[in-house]
Amino acid sequence: MKKQLLALAATLVVGVQALAADVKVVVSADQPGPVIHRNIYGQFAEHLGTGIYEGMWVGPESKIPNVRGWRKDVVAALKDLKVPLVRWPGGCFADEYHWRDGIGPRSKRPVKVNTHWGGVPENNAVGTHEFFDLVEQLGAEAYVNANMGTGSPQEAAEWLEYMTGEGNATIVEQRRKNGRDKPFRIHYYALGNETWGCGGNMRPEYYADLYRHWATFLKTPAHNRPKFIASGGNDTDTTWTDVLSKNIRHNFDGIAHHAYTFPTGRFEGKGPAAGFPESDWISMLSQVKKIDDTLAKSRVILDKNDPAKRLEVYFDEWGSWYDPEPGSNPGFLVQRNTLRDALLAALHFHVFHAHAERVKMSNVAQMVNVLQAMILTSKDKLVLTPTYHAFKLYTPFQDATSLPARIENNPVYKVGATEMPGLSATAGRGKDGKLYVGLVNSNANQPAELTLQVGTSAPKSVKGQLLTAGAMDAQNELGKPAQVVPQAFEAQAVDGKLTLKLPAKSIVVVAIEG
Structure with missing residues (x-):
């Protein structure tokens, strides 16, 4: 019985990981929208x-x-x-x-x-x-x-x-x-x-x-x-x-x-x-x-x-x-x-x-x-x-030009009777010509893994910054070491697939490098 439970647990973990891997953010760079004033x-x-x-x-x-x-x-x-x-x-x-x-x-x-x-x-x-x-x-x-x-x-x-x-x-x-x-x-x-x-x-x-x-x-x-x-x-x-x-x-x-x-x-x-x-x-x-x-x-x-x-x-x-x-x-x-x-x-x-x-x-x-x-x-x-x-x-x-960004298989974040989409995304073409993507993982406990596409292809790499901390109420106080500060964030495509790993309760803003 114990072996069966362990096998079931392993199957559930694999299932969850597979579902996470299926989350996809697709940016339509060929459909520019209004300028983000x-x-x-x-x-x-x-x-x-x-x-x-x-x-x-x-x-x-x-x-x-x-x-x-x-x-x-x-x-x-x-x-x-x-x-x-x-x-x-x-x-x-x-x-x-x-x-x-x-x-x-x-x-x-x-x-x-x-x-x-x-x-x-x-x-x-x-x-x-x-x-x-x-x-x-x-x-x-x-x-x-x-x-x-x-x-x-x-x-x-x-x-x-x-x-x-x-x-x-x-x-x-x-x-x-x-x-x-x-x-x-x-x-x-x-x-x-x-x-x-x-x-x-x-x-x-x-x-x-x-x-x-x-x-x-x-x-x-x-x-x-x-x-x-x-x-x-x-x-x-x-x-x-x-x-x-x-x-x-x-x-x-x-x-x-x-x-x-x-x-x-x-x-x-x-x-x-x-x-x-x-x-x-x-x-x-x-x-x-x-x-x-x-x-x-x-x-x-x-x-x-x-x-x-x-x-x-x-x-x-x-x-x-x-x-x-x-x-x-x-x-x-x-x-x-x-x-x-x-x-x-x-x-x-x-x-x-x-x-x-x-x-x-x-x-x-x-x-x-x-x-x-x-x-x-x-x-x-x-x-x-x-x-x-x-x-x-x-x-x-x-002053970036907004671009459509949709999330496929967005996980649901739920606490008690309240639920919301686990992930949020936005995209725009900056005045410097670069394509920027902003991502939020609202889940306070679970990291998120997603693939990023621009149209039908994956970018070669992204580079930007991540903002997160260990506690939901982490703060920066006078006279104490800051708990919430930006960290470098980057990812490289592997076999034509660019995967981003977002920690729980985090913000990531990246520029697409290639």
């Missing part, structure tokens, strides 16, 4: 906790090395990430922000209370000029979010004139007096944020009328016109997409959509950022499908209401959101960043690539010290998070 890898910096103050801005007088107040180490790390776009000043903060509080001598700027995030003083040290200094240091584009919640159409229009005006109007001369002769280059300008919630608790029909009113007065020189953004839906709600695309025509280029991911699927009692069970792991990763489904529905709506494909979709807030870190100010949204967050980011990238025809920008929340951050700081030290490394792996996809 670099701004899909955009960032978000809000006046929230230490996301700007301390985390990035320390002031010109600080002993921490800085350039005009912005930390040298943080800016260097973000430049290395090739950050293409920064959204500012919020978020919910935007709809209580009055831009005139943030210009002129910093010592004379008013101090307000940040009522949304922690009830702490806001000294307005970072305003319009400081923000544009940051994006210019980064070589990034600027996305400014205007205050529709407590502001006025006059205020929104005059801010735009202050930033872009070229003549000798008083407001332009004020900008020059404040140290900026040349107009700022602004790429995106949004009216309101989360207008369904913290931005005013509006109905989509009301907001559409309000947008039409305000947008009438948004005027810039033709060569410095930003794309104008309307505040759209939240989570899986596409009602706003339908209403806005039907009812707005003037100064309207795109719709902003938000969706955060909570382990439990509930805003109250989200779940911990670390020390979680595997059920929380799969719950987080499997929820990315909701974003895929929402974007698919949005595209159907837009194709009906905007057949000329003039309107774009901007997923300008997304990412993980957990229960507050114990001992922190709950209003500062401090959370740990683990390997799970890196895979979550990569799966988002794959979805945004798949919808690149309409999705032209997204902004992870947020850059530093807040929610799913790229960087965590403490005084003069910093650490790069697993999410940072996920973004770094995918930089070749910025």
Whole structure:
């Protein structure tokens, strides 16, 4: 009996290995799709906790090395990430922000209370000029979010004139007096944020009328016109997409959509950022499908209401959101960043690539010290998070041409009643001419083995990087050896077959070498 059981076990193992060997990723290099806009890898910096103050801005007088107040180490790390776009000043903060509080001598700027995030003083040290200094240091584009919640159409229009005006109007001369002769280059300008919630608790029909009113007065020189953004839906709600695309025509280029991911699927009692069970792991990763489904529905709506494909979709807030870190100010949204967050980011990238025809920008929340951050700081030290490394792996996809990538015999990953595809793939032709493939193995326990084909033939070799770790909640902490760092990854074809072996819970991005 024992011999029979051993024989059966051996047969099952062989069967599993055979099934794994049958998994195939096929890239159709002869079917180029839309360009994956670099701004899909955009960032978000809000006046929230230490996301700007301390985390990035320390002031010109600080002993921490800085350039005009912005930390040298943080800016260097973000430049290395090739950050293409920064959204500012919020978020919910935007709809209580009055831009005139943030210009002129910093010592004379008013101090307000940040009522949304922690009830702490806001000294307005970072305003319009400081923000544009940051994006210019980064070589990034600027996305400014205007205050529709407590502001006025006059205020929104005059801010735009202050930033872009070229003549000798008083407001332009004020900008020059404040140290900026040349107009700022602004790429995106949004009216309101989360207008369904913290931005005013509006109905989509009301907001559409309000947008039409305000947008009438948004005027810039033709060569410095930003794309104008309307505040759209939240989570899986596409009602706003339908209403806005039907009812707005003037100064309207795109719709902003938000969706955060909570382990439990509930805003109250989200779940911990670390020390979680595997059920929380799969719950987080499997929820990315909701974003895929929402974007698919949005595209159907837009194709009906905007057949000329003039309107774009901007997923300008997304990412993980957990229960507050114990001992922190709950209003500062401090959370740990683990390997799970890196895979979550990569799966988002794959979805945004798949919808690149309409999705032209997204902004992870947020850059530093807040929610799913790229960087965590403490005084003069910093650490790069697993999410940072996920973004770094995918930089070749910025402005790449998307290519279809299908997975044959994709294994199912299941924990309890929750299941999802075990593997995810994306492909694109980079600006350097190389063909890149991104792969995610979401299974927390089982490695995956697959063959890679381009059309009907196997590449000779691939070379790239792998991101994984031993634990689901592995993280990089200040003062400790980093647990989640990229490793070299390569594979060679054998007998005309290129096999890739992906560890459990891993991300791999490779360039096809031949």
